[in-house]
Amino acid sequence: MALKDFEKDMMRDSRCSYCKVIPHVMMTDTRFIDVCPSVARFNFHGFSAGGRMVAGLSLLRNRIEYTDGFLDMIFQCQMDGACDVSCKIDRDLEPLQVMQELRIKCIEDGQLIAGHMPVLEGLRKEDNMLQRKKADRGKWADGLDIKELAGGKAEVLFHAGCRYSFDEELWPTVKTGINILKEAGVDAAIMGKDEACCGGRAYEMGYEAELIKYADHNIQAWKTAGVKTIVTPCSCCYQTFKVLYDKIGKKPEIEIYHFTEYLDKLIKEGTLKLKKKVPIKVTYHDPCHLGRLSEPWIHWSGKEIKVAGQMIVHDPAKKYRRGAEGVYDIPRDILKAIPGLNLVEMYRIREYAWCCGSGGGVKEAYPEFALWTAAERLKEAKDVGADALVSACGWCKRNFTDAVKETGKKIEVYDIVDLVQEAL
Amino acid sequence: MTLSSEAYRALEDVVGPENISEEPAILDGYCFIWANEVHFGDKFSARPPAVVLPGNTKEVQGIVKVCNRFNIKYRAHASGWEVPAISAKEPFLPVDLRRMNRILEIDRKNKFAVVEPYVSVQFLLTETIKQGLRPASVGCGPSASIIASSTSHFGCGTSNVSTDYGGRTPLGIEWVLPDGNILRVGSLGTDSGWFSGDGPGPSLRGIMRGLSGPNGGLGIITRTAVKLTPWYGPASIKARGKPNLYDYDVPENLRVYQLIFQSREHMTDSLMSIVEEGIAHGLQRCGVAVSVMLVTESNDEFWDTVKDSPPEMAEMYKFAASFMVDAASPGELKYREQLVEKLLDKYEVMSFPMDDKMMGALFYNLVTGQGTQRIFRVSGSFLSAVGAQEAWDTMGHISRRCAEEIWAKYEAAGKIGLAGESPWGTALGDWGSHVESVCVYDQLDPESVQATRDVIAEVDELLPKWSLGMGSFEGCLSPAEAAQKKAAPYCLDFMSYEKKVKKLFDPNLVSESTWYVTPDK
Structure with a gap:
């Protein structure tokens, strides 16, 4: 998909501003009704999903050119998807996908964000998002008696992710995590220095090729190691493995667990x-x-048709990701x-x-x-x-x-x- | 229109550098809105030269003074959702009131709240129901601004049978006039508080908004007190389940009905009797299909649900309304329920059976108007082909004549959808009623857009001739006075008075008037 594939969605934006707040019926205290950090902080409509839908259409129609102000408007956003949930309360539009494709187009057109460039350079060189040495990736597990894959095989792989691997203050969490698995009798291994980034954050920054590259790399690595289950404490990696790889047509034939899901399983079966x-x-x-972002991807291919005059329906019927799953x-x-x-x-x-x-x-x-x-x-x-x-x-x-x-x-x-x- | 660097600096001095922008991508967010393609031939109307975000009345006044000094046309908006909020043929400076978003006071005893412009219906409702009160709902839904709908635009909604429509709810008002002076209307004008819109102090509510509101063409309202009505439900509305089909618990002191009438006359007589009893919390005239839309997650599911219905079913459910009663106590509720049953028996009105899901959805819609947004889902856009305030019997008459004499040929041509004689409508607290025939169209199809223009032009032409009001939503969805000009010969040339008001209050003609009136040169 590309930005132009969402032109109808952009055209059909009504400018209702639902994307700026939590679903109305969920409002219980007016101090806490904003749902979009971007527009809450910067206020101009352009900093909302609705505003970015308009900007996407403007860009396609050559009404606007790339400027620093435009890029800040597009990239000062966490891509958290809350706007998408609120929009879809009453509309069948895809604002989050529009914003994703808008970012991809920016990058394809050579419009890079200064703050992202060192991170991307680091990723391409060292396979991680924290600009650290690849060789140090497994250091968090030093001294732990755990299996480190080095050409070996394991059914359960504990994937720490870039943040946990290199952020020393977070090491106790992953050390605890792997120890819990071990004490529960799970034969889990880590990849250590051979673990690579999932590619998800780079994708959010607009670098689609990085997602494809890391999907290919990781899926091959897991296949080679005979991995059947992946457990990760990182929500971003979890969403990337489970949703984004599927989105780009590379769904791994592996069970993907967030660590909480695995913990819950261990607690409920009495092991923990x-x-x-x-x-x-x-x-x-x-x-x-x-x-909301970990809701499984829904593939759809078909066409819009009109029934009963002007009503837009889909053939085959289309389901929308609304964030509840x-x-x-x-x-x-x-x-x-x-x-x-x-x-x-x-x-x-x-x-x-x-x-x-x-x-x-x-x-x-x-x-x-x-x-x-x-x-x-x-x-x-x-x-x-x-x-x-x-x-x-x-x-x-x-x-x-x-x-x-x-x-x-x-x-x-x-x-x-x-x-x-x-x-x- | 471009801003001189001197004018930009002057505005920047008022709001600060963070709150003004002339970035084209940001500005395009202030000239794009639904239905622009009908009125201006494109999704984008004229791009503004800049946009400003004031944070208080003083800053609003500062902006208006700068605009008068540099001859800059300006128009304010709150949520910016209604078409007249931000679109125009010629560029103007949008004053985005988003930062003015506070509830300043809820006076429980005297049943009013004082709000700033960005406070929406849901925003205020969320806080007032904690104190047993509620504001009037607005047809375009819970995100509508209280101030915009009560002082500047038409503003009627599903609960207006018990609250009256927005235009009847303002009390004290703080108004930055088009020339930058501040006028405090009603009791506020004599420092007597917010409790009255008519004094002691100047009573100018008619000039401020009239029937349809000046749509930003007469200065900027910065603070308003609005009337509140008792709320007999709990301190918060509970929803459960998953989006986008949340389940709502209907509070124990409220009852929801979906009524089906046998004919136009039957509907008029029955509804008048029900309204006469003063027991209604909310009332919405619309086909059963709208209720089905509320409980289906997408057009696809909706179509799957209704596609095999026999055609006679649509005919059977043509005259329908959803209706809700409330009560302050179980005893009163029992009385009101019995009364409803008696009336339904007397008039042989069918109460459509509903499951909890539909009942809950209708409940929330009747309280807030949330369902309207789903109309956009049908074809991607819509406009009200007719919108009128009339007596009850006239409401049915308008729907019939429009359906028979205008809609039929357009529906046969297949380029727009008008729902025949099943408009959206509601009851107003002053014994009037409001009716809107929604025209759904495909904005991607030029023929569909043109058909929408044509049908609106025909309504503008015929409605005054029929002596059934004015077209284009009583003129308030009519750019460049299109509907007003058609109606003026039949209505004592009311525009000449509006133009005098405009000239008197806006001597430099800087309060942008695309959706109001412009004095003749």
């Missing part, structure tokens, strides 16, 4: 017992890539299974959750905006009386942790794995 009390009041932040209950079930833990919900949750701020290349190119977005979420967490914010993604934890330091907010930030460890 959470016994110790963790007396803390927490709120759960739905990572976009584990929640993500992973929402499992992390909550895990938290509820921890003795003594008090889970309170924020105002914007599940498919209409506010983003942590780090996705879509924002953390790399627009760090202040990333922190602003996270700080807004911390306010919400504090407002519901939480002492800690829990997430299930390294990118979320990093950005929230940075925002806590920046704002001085008195709130703890946990990965859900950290709390499970405390309860074991």
Whole structure:
């Protein structure tokens, strides 16, 4: 698909601005109804999904040329997909796909974002998004007694992802994760220095070729190693393996688990017992890539036809991804299974959750905006009386942790794995 | 129109550099809106020279003064969703009021709220129902601005039988006049608070908005108090399940009905009797198909549901309405339910059986007007081919004449859809009614767009001749006075008075008037 393939969607945008707020019926407190960090921060309509639909059409019609202002408008967005959920309450449009194709077109036309370039250079050279040496990728597991694939075979692969692999502050989470698997008797291996990026974040930045490249590479590597199951603590990798690879026609014949799904399985089958009390009041932040963006891809090929006069229908009938089929209950079930833990919900949750701020290349190119977005979420967490914010993604934890330091907010930030460890 | 660097700097001084832009990609977001292709021949109307985002009344006043000084045409908008909000033949400076989004006060005792322009129906409803009150709903749905719909545009909706329509709800008003002076209307004008729109202090509500509103052509309303009506439901509306077909729990003090009438006259008589009892919370006239749209996730599912229905079924459900009663107590609810049953028996009205899903969807639609947005789903765009406020019996008459004498030939030609004699309509609190015949069209098909233009022009021509009102939604969806000019000879040349008002209040003619009137040169 290309931007021009979505011209009808762009034309049919009514400018209703539903994409700026959570679904109306879910509004319970007017301090927390914005759902799009971009337009909430920058205010001009162009910073919303609706505004970007208009910009896409303008670009196709040569009404506008590339400028720094235009590129900032397109890329100061986490691609979190909340707009897509709100839009599709009443419309059958694809704003998130339009924004994705708009980014791809920018990159194809040579319009690069300065803040992304070193990251992409690093990715192409070292196969990771953190501009670190590939050789250091497996260091997080040093000293752990775990199987590292080096031409060997394993049925279960623990994929740490770029963020957990290189962000030392997050190492305890992945160390805990792999140890839990080991103690549960799961014969899991890691790829160590041979693990490569999933390609998902680069795709969000508009680099489609990188997604294809890493899909091909990873799927081949898994096949060679005989991998049947992948477990990853990174929500972004999870969404990439499960959804984006399928989207580009490279669905791996492998079971993909987010670590929370695997944990939940272990808890529910009794292999993992959470016994110790963790007396803390927490709120759960739905990572976009584990929640709405992880809804399985729906392939459709067909044509629009008109019936009963002007009504547009599809042949064959078309189903839309509306964000509800993500992973929402499992992390909550895990938290509820921890003795003594008090889970309170924020105002914007599940498919209409506010983003942590780090996705879509924002953390790399627009760090202040990333922190602003996270700080807004911390306010919400504090407002519901939480002492800690829990997430299930390294990118979320990093950005929230940075925002806590920046704002001085008195709130703890946990990965859900950290709390499970405390309860074991 | 371009801004001189001096004018840009002057505006920048008022709002700050973060809140003004002349980036073309951003500006295109302020000249693109549904139905532009009908009115202006393209999805994009004239690109503005810049856009500004004021944060308070002082900044709005500053912008207006700069515009008067540099002869810059300006027009303000809130959500920017209604066609007249941002589109025009000639460029103007959009004043995007998005940053003015606060509820300033909810006076529970005196049943009003004071809001800024970006506060929407749902925004205000969310907070007022916590205090047992609700604002009037607006036909275009919960994202509509309270101020835009009550002071500047027509603004009627599904709950207006109990709240009255938007134009009847404003009390004290803060109005930045077209020349930059601030006028405080009603009790606000004598520092007496917000409680009255008519004094002590100047009573200019008629001039401020009249029937259809000046659509931004007469300055900028920055704060308004609006009337609130009792809400007998819970402190928050609960939805469950998954998008886009959330399940709604109908609160225990409300009851929802889908009524089917045997004929036009039967519908008129029955609805008048029901409304006469003063028990309705919400009332919406529309075919059963609209209710089905609310509970189907896409056009595909909708079509799959209805495609095998026999043609006589559509005919049978042509005269239909959804209706909701509320009550302050279980005893009152029992009385009202019994009364409804009695009336339905007396008039032999069929109450269409509904499952919880449809009942919940109708409930939320009757409270907020949420369902309207789904009309866009049908063909990608629509316009109201007729929109009129009339007495109850006249409402049926308009629908019939339009269907028989105008719609039929267009529907036969197959380029637009007009739903025959099943318009959208509602009851107003002053015993009037509102009716809109939705014209769905394909904006990608030039013939469909042209047919839409043609049908609207025909309505503009015929409605005044029939003495059944004015075309183009009583003129408020009519650029360049197209509908007004057709109607003026039949209506005491009302435009000459509007033009005098415009000239008096806007001596420099900078408050952009595409959707209002322009004084003759």
